[in-house]
Amino acid sequence: MDFIAIFSIFILACFVGYFVVWSVTPALHTPLMSVTNAISSVIIVGALIASAAAGSPVSKWLGLAAVVMASVNIFGGFAVTERMLAMYKKKER
Amino acid sequence: MDFIAIFSIFILACFVGYFVVWSVTPALHTPLMSVTNAISSVIIVGALIASAAAGSPVSKWLGLAAVVMASVNIFGGFAVTERMLAMYKKKER
Amino acid sequence: MSFSLLLSAGAAGDATSAQTWAAVAYLVAGVFFILALRGLSSPASSRRGNRFGMAGMAIAVVTTLLTHELANPVEVLGAIAIGAVIGIVMARKIAMTAMPQLVAAFHSLVGLAAVAVAAAAFLNPGAFGIADEAGQIFTVSRIEMGLGIAIGAITFSGSVIAFLKLNGNMSGAPIMLPLRHVINLGTLAGIIGLVAYFTTDQSPWVFWTVTGLSFLIGFLLIIPIGGADMPVVVSMLNSYSGWAAAAMGFTLHNTAMIITGALVGASGAILSYIMCRAMNRSFISVIAGGFGADDSSGAGGGAKEQRPWKPGSADDAAFLMSQAENVIIVPGYGMAVAQAQHALREMADLLKKEGVNVKYAIHPVAGRMPGHMNVLLAEANVPYDEVFELEDINNEFAQCDVAFVIGANDVTNPAAKTDKTSPIYGMPILDVEKAKTVLFVKRSMGGVGYAGVDNDVFYMDQTMMLLGDAKKMADDIVKALNGGGH
């Protein structure tokens, strides 16, 4: 992909982000914070690439450390979100 | 741009379209129809390329015809939208 | 980010640099189109939105002109000028009540333009950069081109029929061909099969057969649909014209076209969905056709018992409303047909002068087009903050003295809430029956609305029927109010 394509994707994604976040109900703003936290750990992709690569051992260990940190976030973020969301219940009728 | 980049742009644009159209107030649904009409005439870009190109005269004349049709739409669509929108007024206080 | 962009563009050669800038310009145009629609989220920002749309289009056109050498600039600019004159004249002269037709007419042009562009690209693929040196068109481009021409042609022929039906040049009645489902499915299968075959054989006959079949299916699909269902069809075709533009955008790798295509595609689809939901009908049943034969036929009225109802005159209405504290006006299709919006505004002004609190209640599908009533009231200078959507005003009927229903019918029918057998069951309804007094303007007791069903509100104790043409009745009430005032 060339730069301009990526840039276009980024601009459109910003619009999507703007709209989708405004569509979140205020009652779920706390779970919103924790789930965005979890998904921002998608930088684990970069961490995996670094830890998979041969060549520089320092780079590899930095990658592995990043993998650990990102997975704390991923698992912790999704789990705590799930825990919170499970508490939101409708009235039983 | 490669196909996958364009495809990504398309998918994100669909999301943007979905959100932005739902954000339009029902009172302006008629202008929405006319303005989408106007902007869909962006295919004039293709028409201009065809009419600018040397090589096939049939292709050129098809392009010119398309330019005429698209500009009817562009000018007509934006003008009628402008005319409608100018009618929406707030209460004078 | 734009900083690094500059650098990368600067680093590359001149041709690439121009290409990069063109791509940026097309992206900006696309973003402007997004902002154009975004502006429509409120009347206050809507005109700025429209300007964004114009600016986006200007950017797209200028970028294309600058990055392509024009063989003959005079011809191209002349073509634009001709289109501009025709378009602006049409936009100036059209009556607001004829908007559905105008939109259909414009769509047919988009469809035909898409066909012309796709055909030009087929005849001169080199100019579009979609063929190798041997003149073989790329596989992906063939599919995109095939889809583009098919959707464009369907949009064209379908819109022509919709225009003729809406404009009254052709009977609104659904025209049912024998075996139509078989013929339609066969034609569709033919188109899809030929587009697939086109990837292996770029002979002209394949391309032109796809084109011809697509024109045909457009006619076939729309002919069996009743005139009153045309608004859904027009919206659907709007959506199609968007997807056609997107397909051309894939061919030309043009961001502006892809974004626009997605926006327009979504817009048409969502408007169709809104209409179908508010009519409580499935999209499929509309497209399958045959319902809603003619707007004012009244054919579907069914068994009509003779139930007692109370007639009233313009004087009665003027008296009742001038004594009221709160009046809610509910306009409908009949107001549009009778062009009664100006007389109605005058009536409301007189009432307001007497201290009456007047509001307008608009049902999402009142009239025959989304937003139909709003644009007519705006035309008559009704301020948009006196005009309320269903969910914002519906609980005020219980507190209001008079509900003045003018040319509306289905959108006030309580059968939608109670009668499971009614064709409109489940559709949201304006609760006019909760008002202390209901005044109903329509031409006759026999005439029904779009859905062809009777309305229990006519026969309620608190209802007074004001039979007559909507414009005439509103004028008479204005006269009575003026007379009574002196």
Added chain:
Amino acid sequence: MSFSLLLSAGAAGDATSAQTWAAVAYLVAGVFFILALRGLSSPASSRRGNRFGMAGMAIAVVTTLLTHELANPVEVLGAIAIGAVIGIVMARKIAMTAMPQLVAAFHSLVGLAAVAVAAAAFLNPGAFGIADEAGQIFTVSRIEMGLGIAIGAITFSGSVIAFLKLNGNMSGAPIMLPLRHVINLGTLAGIIGLVAYFTTDQSPWVFWTVTGLSFLIGFLLIIPIGGADMPVVVSMLNSYSGWAAAAMGFTLHNTAMIITGALVGASGAILSYIMCRAMNRSFISVIAGGFGADDSSGAGGGAKEQRPWKPGSADDAAFLMSQAENVIIVPGYGMAVAQAQHALREMADLLKKEGVNVKYAIHPVAGRMPGHMNVLLAEANVPYDEVFELEDINNEFAQCDVAFVIGANDVTNPAAKTDKTSPIYGMPILDVEKAKTVLFVKRSMGGVGYAGVDNDVFYMDQTMMLLGDAKKMADDIVKALNGGGH
């Protein structure tokens, strides 16, 4: 479209085909993340949304593992497993009231991970495909990498301070360094200048100096901000962590990261905006720091005249509410501090048993975090359809018999509507003063809320002050209701 995609992927060679599929997978992951946030538009769809998020992450991780040869799979999978265990244990054990700290802690990890990835990419650019054969990193990549590491480092050090302040490990008081604006601006200028210089010289010292300065500025920026303003800071850092991910996405040409970055960036920015707007403060003034020294300090109380007020007991409250028809409960920060939500729910249940109609009214910034009250009430099993947002319930106070305010203060202060000199002037307010009776639970007459101002409602005729800890008071009312019931 997916058809032509298949074709184009199939037509190309094997390596390209794998690349194309990976790109599609990352796009799908990005779309799943969009759907994850979309799901949060209602509690009913929220859990499905969270599943979409998990699926998207799984797709992104698996795609990366499949398209890169692992030098040592055990290490990588082990690292993931270690992180998983730590994360899940933290998520299980954390108290709901500690959510702000948890989010800050998680952010610091994202920031540090971004730094580690950027550093790894700098040390081994070939593995990331961002260098030419001579080992020279591409210009664009250098900028992206510089931005990525700077934002990541700021996110890390800022979040650490935010965590320490929120968790009480560090005084919430703003720490004001002398000349701090000069130091900050100098450091910022240094970072920007060095990132620009980095494009011409990829020496390690440039890279590491940028990193160091960025860690420093993160500390410097957050230290002068008071503990109570931390939620805005946490949101802002959330936004930063998104932009850091997006910058890495540019480097790796990875759609999933770019989409996520934009989503998270937008989310943090919008939440900060919502908080600032609802507090009626500018974002700049929050970030400039120094306001809201400590949550419960009450230092800003200002000149306090001795005005008469009416004290009440738990028994009085129990009697008044059990006689009422409609009760609206307004929880605030004090309820969270006292962990009173379970007792409150019990109280509401008893009232409902006596036929009282109970609702909860939530102000957008009640508590110290967006959605703070909602999640606590949900934890106490309050059904979310009894919990209403400000705009949906505000006009019901005029009809309600008792407004029961528990640990809330600023969000009920009518000075926001009338007193132009008040620091909260212009902030939307819950109109509790319109209720027939107002019951106010707080610990003392002296204690003020976040904004440090007095509240006129305390001194109104219809107000009864219930002084005491929120949980204790709610428990006592429960006892009184139980006693009274027999």
